[in-house]
Amino acid sequence: MEYIEKQNAMKVEQIYTGCLAQGAYYIQSNGEAAIIDPLREVQPYLDRAERDGVKIKYVFETHFHADFVSGHLDLSAKTGAPIVFGPHAAPAFDAIIAADGQEFKIGNVSVIALHTPGHTLESTTYLLRDEKGKDHAIFSGDTLFLGDVGRPDLAQKSAHMTQDELAGMLYDSLTSKIMPLADDVMVYPAHGAGSACGKNMMKETVDTLGNQKKMNYALNQPDKASFIAAVTDGLLPPPGYFGMNVAMNKKGYENFETVLKKGLHPLSPAEFEEKASHTDALMLDVRNPGEFAKGFIPRSVNIGLKGDFAPWVGAMVVDVAQPLLLICDPGQEEEALTRLSRVGFDHVLGYLKGGFSAWQQEGRETDSVRRISAAQFAGEFEPGKSKVIDVRKDSEYESAHVDGAFSRPLAFISDWFAALPSGEPFFLHCAGGYRSMIAASILKARGIHNFKEVEGGYNAIAQTSVPKTDFVCQSRVM
Numbered sequence: 001m002e003y004i005e006k007q008n009a010m011k012v013e014q015i016y017t018g019c020l021a022q023g024a025y026y027i028q029s030n031g032e033a034a035i036i037d038p039l040r041e042v043q044p045y046l047d048r049a050e051r052d053g054v055k056i057k058y059v060f061e062t063h064f065h066a067d068f069v070s071g072h073l074d075l076s077a078k079t080g081a082p083i084v085f086g087p088h089a090a091p092a093f094d095a096i097i098a099a100d101g102q103e104f105k106i107g108n109v110s111v112i113a114l115h116t117p118g119h120t121l122e123s124t125t126y127l128l129r130d131e132k133g134k135d136h137a138i139f140s141g142d143t144l145f146l147g148d149v150g151r152p153d154l155a156q157k158s159a160h161m162t163q164d165e166l167a168g169m170l171y172d173s174l175t176s177k178i179m180p181l182a183d184d185v186m187v188y189p190a191h192g193a194g195s196a197c198g199k200n201m202m203k204e205t206v207d208t209l210g211n212q213k214k215m216n217y218a219l220n221q222p223d224k225a226s227f228i229a230a231v232t233d234g235l236l237p238p239p240g241y242f243g244m245n246v247a248m249n250k251k252g253y254e255n256f257e258t259v260l261k262k263g264l265h266p267l268s269p270a271e272f273e274e275k276a277s278h279t280d281a282l283m284l285d286v287r288n289p290g291e292f293a294k295g296f297i298p299r300s301v302n303i304g305l306k307g308d309f310a311p312w313v314g315a316m317v318v319d320v321a322q323p324l325l326l327i328c329d330p331g332q333e334e335e336a337l338t339r340l341s342r343v344g345f346d347h348v349l350g351y352l353k354g355g356f357s358a359w360q361q362e363g364r365e366t367d368s369v370r371r372i373s374a375a376q377f378a379g380e381f382e383p384g385k386s387k388v389i390d391v392r393k394d395s396e397y398e399s400a401h402v403d404g405a406f407s408r409p410l411a412f413i414s415d416w417f418a419a420l421p422s423g424e425p426f427f428l429h430c431a432g433g434y435r436s437m438i439a440a441s442i443l444k445a446r447g448i449h450n451f452k453e454v455e456g457g458y459n460a461i462a463q464t465s466v467p468k469t470d471f472v473c474q475s476r477v478m
Helices: 043-052 072-079 163-178 209-215 224-232 242-251 256-263 269-278 289-294 309-317 333-341 355-361 374-380 394-399 410-419 434-445 457-461
Strands: 002-007 010-017 022-029 032-036 055-060 083-085 103-106 109-115 124-129 135-141 186-189 282-285 324-327 348-352 388-390 426-429 451-454
Touching (some): 022 103, 055 103, 269 324, 269 355, 309 333, 309 434, 348 355, 451 457
Parallel strands (some): 324 348
């Protein structure tokens, strides 16, 4: 998804990647360009610059990102453009460490580094001034989202500060650097709804600062203490891979083309089985949930490519050093490798040549998931007797759920799977079937087979006569 804004000779383009809920930015003026928070694969930015006949002059980073691996190193290497971070950044590579208020010229426009610590200590908002010197837009990174602000708990260890102290620092940054800006200044954040970097983000990806001043709960707190309480309330633990992505962004990483070349290694079924048996590689099946349910390689884990693939790989696999073996529909290998690299999973040993059908054709062992329709579930469900595991988020469960269902969010499956009733049958569902198939594959890989997964999830169940609760209620204990 792209948002393009043109003003005289200046152009601002938002390059939004929905599966990561991430916004990168391309600013162009009078033959020069800058990129803010680029994704790992940098060719699209090079293509834009070539198309427009401009030279990329700077690569700006708002902070050391936790939820994705930025393309700053590869982009700088390919263009010669220096990387710019804000104060207190200490990367392990050459970069300009901007002073608070430092100005950078791009053609006829200027970018001003505003140090806005709180999400992280080096967090910096970049203020764009047009040809006439008027404040036009802020690229706020994870300092200010639409409807929210960046969570203040991610940098606690590295900053040697508590989340409350960081939240207080964020309050000071917002009130002294952001709030005084004019209402017509555009806000371009690093993330939108769906990112784990905030908790209350809007689905929109561009807004005016004036509207955010009116409706953003964090900007409408009466004082610092209230702000700290509001932004720290209800924070879920961050995904385990976040710290590893920060380290890669700060210390460096392998060239994207090299990662792609290593992973695009076709393996025959026999070679694939050999590597799976004699290495600690995880077999990752990225086909859609419906196809996976019909048949898959035993002990493989399904995380569908056509969904929030990379964040769920990060949340479920966690360790970016984990070797992976891919099972894809033929032709999807490069897309899978690209999306894995965005969150730092660079250790793909190869992929199953010919996909799952090649495995089947050789008569090798397979498994399947008992997937039933919502109508079948309604016919089999017995109120007060049937065990139902709902793997949606707590907030989804609390808004409405099957009567008597247990809330067991997918993100915490390693904490709750061992407590499942031994040998007792149960039903498994999420909102639409994507997350429940991830859960189903993990459970089966861990030897739990006594369940049926509901196709279409709660969205489909809600259309049946199954008794439902649609108000906040305590999660049940098994």
